[in-house]
Amino acid sequence: MKTIDFYSNKVVTKPWGYEYVIYNNKRKLAVTFLKINHGHKTSLHCHPQKKTGFIILSGKAQVQIGIYKKNKKNFSSLSRLVFRAGLFHSLKAVSKRGLYALEFETPYNKKDLVRFEDSYGRQKKHYEGKKFTKNIDSSFLKFKDPKIGKKNNYIFNDLNISIEVTKNLKSLTKKDDRSTCAILNGNLKDNGGQDVIAYGEIIKTSTLRILSDKFKIKKPLTILKVSKKN
16 A cells, blocks of 8 residues: 555644654554644644544543543543544643643544644545655654564653564563553454454553453554553
8 A cells, every 4th residue: 555655754844833644554444643732732623534543652642532622631641541533522732741642543544534623724635645644764763573472672752662573461460550551463362262452552561461351362463552661
């Protein structure tokens, strides 16, 4: 898919800041790094065909869920958000240093976008095209898949970010309030072969550990974990 190849290596300039694809699993899933400047917000938009989720990395986000302005709530670092396909949502940076977040989209399709309203006059416009992009250089963080049984580690501000491919989650603790996980590939299944959790899910680390005691890993899990530095 040409869209995937194009946006995988571009920084996209937005009126509220910028974003770029920091990781992708072909057409299955993409992880996008967002920087939203103080006082700015994304359009109130939805994705008709894909599920989206967020992990807040730094700063405070005011999130509107649905089309009614009263449905707003603030979220801080390590907060987890998941939106079903078709649910309108918007993120605003209310902290002075802005907002940094990871966005997870399943499947990977940047053109799956409908805007309800926008502070920058983009209601009827599609996702930003070539003139709003530039090539990623070495100063931008990019995630890579490790080999099975190995872990790639990254640092962002006061956070540790790791990506691991594993068949065993025994190393995860059942009591962990300082980290959160996202599944980038693989799944947990019940005895009937149904998915209990699969790629694209964002979940509390301790919850993932408890589920792994009850259900089977049918395919090695690629797990992104975000945690506070000790």
